[in-house]
Amino acid sequence: MTLVHEAVGGSPDAARAALAAARAARSAELDRWLAGLLAAERVPRPDPGEPPEGVALVAVGSHARRELTPGGDLDLVLLHRGRDDVAELADRVWYPVWDAGLRLDHSVRTLHEARTVARSDLKAVLGLLSARRITGDPTLVDEVRAAVLADWRADARLRLAELAEMTRGRWESQGELAFLLEPDLKEARGGLRDVHVMQAVAASWVASAPGPRVRAAHDLLLDIRHALHEATGRSPDKLVLQEQDAVATRLGMLDAGVLSRSIAEAARTVTYAADHLWHRVERFCAPRRAPSRARGVERTPVGDGAVEQEGEVVLARGADLDDPALTLRVAAAAAQAGLPLAPATVERLAERAALPPVPWPAGTRDALVALLGAGPAAIGVWEALDQAGLVVRLLPDWERVRNRPQRNPVHRFTVDRHLVETAAGAAALTREVARPDLLLVGALLHDIGKGWPGDHSVGGAVVARDLGTRMGFADGDVRVLETLVRHHLLLPETATRRDIDDPATVETVIAAVSAVPGRERELIELLAALAVADGLATGPAAWGAWKAGLIAELARRAIARLAGGTPPPPPLLPPEQLALARHDGAAVRIAGSRITVAAPDRPGLLWRAAGVLALHRLVVRNARVSSPSSGAAATAVLDFTAVPEYGTPPDPAALEADLRRMLADRLDVAHRLERRARSVRPRAGVAVPPPRVTIVDDASSTATVVEVRAHDRPGLLWRIGQALGECGLQVRGAQVDTLGAEAVDVFYVVDADGRPLIEPAALSAVRLHVLGALKDDGAR
Template structure:
C-alpha cells in the first residue's frame, strides 16, 4: 500500500481508518527512518485537517497549528501530538466546542496530546513568559483553517525571538546546562536519555533556536546525520517497548539493535555515542560563538571610543610558533603554514590546553584539511607537544575532543579508532574507553611530581587501556599496541620497554593489593619480578592511582590506596635487595589475648569494634585522617562453621567485608581450668553498607544464635534477596572459581568472581566448611556489582591443598554458586 493509499483509507474511514493506517505504517518493515516519520506526520496532518474541516462551521479567524516536535514533522511511533488551536478572539463558545471536537477523537485513540487554545496575542504573551513555549512556537506549522492567522503568528514569534535574542539565548544556555547536570552526558551513559541528556535531541532543538535568532549558527557538518541517527534509535525504542520513552534501558538495547539491523547492543551504543559527540561538540562551538557575539555587542561602544582616541585595540596574542589567541580562542597565526608544518596540530593543541582556551573550529578544520602526516618516528618536538598536551590537566579534555571531532586524533594515533566511543558495560566505569584514557591522563598530570619520568607516566596513562578494542586480555593486547605506538612517536628502546610493561601490568598493583595476602613473601616476590626496577614501580604506582581515580568513585578509596601503598613499600624493599623473610606467626596483641581468654571462659563469642583511620599519602587531610573502615575483632571457642556464621551475621546487619584474617590461638594451661582447647581469632575490616554500624552487643547476640542454629541466616538472606528489584531482561554472567597457581607457599589461593549479592560470603564459607578446608585469610574486593574474592585455604594440618584437591574444590565451589 502506498502513502497515498494509506492517507485515502484514513480519510475515508475516520478515526478507525486513521488508526488502521497508522498501525500499518508502523509495521511496514520496508519503511523506517525519515520516510516513516514524514509519512506518519503527513498521515496525521491529513486526519487532523479532516477533523478540523468537519468540525469548523467557519474557518475564518481560526486555525489548527502543529508545534514542537510535531511541527518539525518528527513523529516517532509514540510521540505526543503538540497542537495549538489559534483563534482571533471570536465566539468563545464556538471555539471551545471546536476544541472538544478536535481533542476527543485524539484521546479516544489513546494518543498522547499536548494542546492549548490561544489568540495570537495570548500565544506571544505566554511565549514571552515561558521559554519552552517560545521554543515550541518557533517550529509552528499550519495544518488547517485560516492560513493568514498562522502566518501572522509565525512572523511575530520569529520577530520576537530575534529581537529578544540577547536576553533569551543566555536563558536557553542556562536551561541546557541545568538539564545536562541533571541528565548527564549522552555519549557516556549506559542507559542514556536520548532526548534530555547532553548531546541529545533537546540540544539539537536548542541549536535550531540559536540559528533562528540570526545571532550565530551551529557547525552543520554531520549534525543532520547525528540527529537522524538518534531519531531512528528512538523510533526503534518506541516500537520495542510500546511506550513513549526516551530512556534506552539496558534490557531493551539488544531488541532495539535488532530492530535497526545492528550487530549487537554495543554497536548500538557506539552509534548513539558518536551521534551525541557530534551534537555536544556543535553545542560547545555554537554557545561559544553566541558568547563572543554578545560580548562584542557589549564592548562595541567602548571599542569605538578607543579607536577614535587613536589607541589600537588588542587583537592577537602569540602563544606558540604559528599559534595565537584571538577573542578567547586559539587560532592559527596569519603566517602559519599547516601544509609545511606537520607538528602544528599538536603545538596548537598543547598551547590551547596550557592556556586553558578552546581551539577555534576554523583552525582545527583548516589543519585537518591540509596538514601533512607526521613522519615515523615522530620528531622530538611532536612527542614533547603531545606530552605537554597530556600534562595540562582538565583543559586537555576539551582540546582533545576538538581534535577528535575533526578526525585528527585517529590520524595521529590510528589505534585510537578501536577505542573511540567504545562503551564499557561495567557499573564501575563512568566513561567510554577513549574518554577514560584522557581522564586518566588528567589524573596523572596531578601526580607528575611523584615520578622521575612524568613523560612516561602521561603516555602510559593515554595507552593503558588501548587494548580494549581487541579480543582477549586487553592488558596483553595493549602491551603489543603500546610497544608499536611508543616506537612510532619516537621513544627509544629502553623507554618503549618501560611503557609496554606499564600497560601490561597496569592492574597488577590494585589486584594484588586487594586480592592477595601481602604478608606472604610469594606475593611480594611475584610483583617484584614483574615490575623489575624501582623506576617502573614508581611509575606503576602513580598509574594505578590515576587509572582508579579516572574510573569512577567505586574504584578508589583511602582503604585501597593504603593497601597499594603498603604493597609498593614491600616491593620496593625487595627491589632494593632486602629479600622478604618468611613471616613468623605474630604473637597475639594484648587485646586479642584478652578477648580469647574471655571467649574461652564464657564458652561463647566475644566481639570488639574499633575504627581504623590513617592518612593515605602526604599531609593529613584538613578534617583529620580518613577512615579506612572499622576493625572487628571476634574470638570464638574453636568449633565448626564459624566462618559462615560470622559472614552471615555481618550480611544480615548489612556490613561489607573488606578483609578478613583467621587464626587459631592455643591458650596457656593456667587459664584452661584443666581442660584442653583453642580459640579462633577473626580480625575483619568492615564498613556499613549505609547508615551507622550496629552495636557490638547486637552482633554478638545474633552470632550466638547463628552458632547454636536458632538464627536462620539462609532464610533471612533469601528474604532480603527476594526483595531486591530485578532488572528485566538481564542475566548476570555465571560465577567463575579458579586456583591461582604459585600465589602462596603457605596456602592454596582460591579466587572467586561472582555477582555481588547479600550473603555471598556466607554461601562461600558454608561451601568451604563442607569441603573440610580451613580458611587462613580472605581478601574481598567489590567492583560495582562484581565481587572478586581470594581465599587462602589449607588442609586441617595447615598445609596447601594437593593440586587435584584444589581443582576439585574450585569446581565444587563454582557449582554451588551457580546453583
C-alpha cells in the same frame, strides 16, 4: 485514524529509510485528519471542508518537525483572532484526538496571548519558534511566528542566558548520552533535545544552524528512538539494556554493542557542536566591554603557530602547515591556555596539515605530552581532534577503541574517553614521578588493548610497544611504556587480593618491574601514579580511600625494597665542549637551537644566561651545566637547547651580542625581564599541580642536590637559578629537562666556600625559598 506501526529490519540503510518513510507518512496522515476535524462544521457553509475564518491549527514540537515517532505526543496550538466560539472549535479537535488514544498537549491563543506567553515561558517560545501550520489562516500563523521571532532576537542576551541555565540543569540531571549504559535519547547531553535547542539558538542569529554532521547524528538518534517505540509498543525515551538487542535488530545492526557504539559517536558529534555553540553564546551574553580603539580583531599569541582570537585558538598567519608538529603543538597551546580550538582551525589542520613521519620528531612527541599535561583542559581539545579524524590519523590503533562501549556499570566512559580522562587525571600526578612524559603517554595507552581479542593488558602491551616506537621514544623508554601497560593492574590487584605484609607480595611486584633492569623504581612510581589516575577516571565504584591506601603502601614497600634511585651525576663534557672550556676568556656558540656558553665560573652565571634566552623569547628544553675545573680559575660550560616560545627564532647575532654583554656585566638581565613581565597581560591558563622542590639526601658527597619538578613556563630556569643565587649558592652542575610541559631539573649546588650544605635548617630554607620563587606556578 490508523497509525503506522510497521516492524523494520534488513540492512541498516533500508531499515532507517523505512523508519523515515513511516514518520513522513504518519505526519501527513495526522495533518489530513486534524485539518478535517477543524473544518467539520455543525452548520453547513458554502465551502465545506475549509476551516473557519480567523483561526489556524498549528503543530509544535516533534510533529511540527515531522519527527513524530509512533508513541510521540501531539502538541497543538489553536490560534484565533478573538472568536467567541473558539472553545467549541477547540473541542472539535481535542476530543477526537483523546478518543483516538493519543496523548495531547494543547493550548488556545490569540496573537497577543501567544506573544505574551512566549516572552515569559521558555518552553513555549521554543515550541513556537518551530511552529508549522496544519490548516487555517496562513496570515495569522505568519504574524505569530514573526512576532515571536522578533521578540526572541530582541531579547536574545537575556533569553539565551536563561536557556543556557535550563540546558545545564538538564545535563546535570540526565547525564551524557555517549557514556550512559541506559541513556535517555532525548534529554541526555548530546541527545535530540540539544539539537532542537541549537536550532533555537541559531534563530537568534547568535550562532550558525547545526551542520550536516550534526543533522546526520540527530537523524540516527531519531531512528533509534523510533525503533525503540516500535520494539516496545510504548513511547519511552530511555533505552534500557533489555531492549537494546531488539532495537539493534530493527535497525539492521549486528548487536547491542554496535548500537551503543553508534549512539556514542552520534552523541559526541552533537556534544562537540553544542559546546562550541554555547561558547559563542557565553561570549555574547557576557557584559559588554568598552569598544577598543584598536582596529580589527585582537589576536594574542598563545604558542608557536597559535593565537587566541575571540576566545578560541586559531592558526597564526605564518603557521607552517608542512611542519609535522603543528597540529599537536597548536592543540597543546590551546589546552595549556584553557581555550577551545576553533572548529575552522581543526578542519584546516585535518585537510592540509602534514602528518609526522615515523618515528615522530622530538617536537611532535613533546607537543603530545604537553597536550596531555594540560589536565582536564586537554579533554575538549582532544575531542576536537577526534571529531576531525586527526587522532586516528596520528595513532591508527586508536580506531579500535574509539567510541567502544564498556557495558560495565563500574566504568563511566567509553574506552577511548576513559583513556583520555586517565591521562588528564595523571597530569595532576606528574610531580610524583621522574618521567612525567612516560606517565602521561602510558595513561593514554593503558587500556588500548581493549580493542583487541584476549587479555587487554597483554594485547595492549604489544600495541604500546608499537606506538611508543612510532612516537620516537628511545628503546629503553619504549620498554618502560610496554611494561607499564602490561602491568597497569599490578598494584591495584596485588594490593587488594594479597597480604601486603607477606614478603612474597612485594617480591611479586619487584619481579614484574625487573623486566626493565635499572628502572625498577621508576616503574613502580609510574605504576602507582597510573593506578590512581585509572581508578579516579573509572568511577566511584572503582576507587576509594581504602584502595588508595593499600596501593600507596605496597608501592612504598616495593621502593624501600629496591632502595637507591638518586638523580643522575653531573654530566661529563664531550671533547668539543672541553676544548671550548679551555678557550681564553669567554666563548659563545650558537648553532640553531643549540646555545653553548663557556666563561669563568661565578655566582649567578646560570640564571643570567637563562634570563638572556628568556628575553629573546626562547624556551629552554634542556640544559647541561658543568665545571670541568675548580678553583679561582674555574670555567663553567652552559649547554642549552632552546626553541622559540612562538614565531621565528631570534637573530643569532643579537642573541650572541646580549650573551656577551651579560658576561661583561653590561646587561641588567633582571631589570629587562621585570620590564617585559609588566608589559605582558596575564592570562588564566590551566590549573597545574604545584611545584615540588626536594633536597635529595646522599646523592653526592661534594654538592647539595636540589631537584625541582614544575610546570614549564618562560623564564622558569632563570627564576630557579636566581632563587638559588639569593640563597648564596653556586651551581656546579645541572641537568635540566623539559618533558612536554613539565620540567624535571636537578641542580648540584655548593655554598660560598665550595662545600655542600649540611645543616637541616639551611637545607629547609633553600627548599622554601625556591618554592616561594615558584609560588604562582600551581595556579596559572
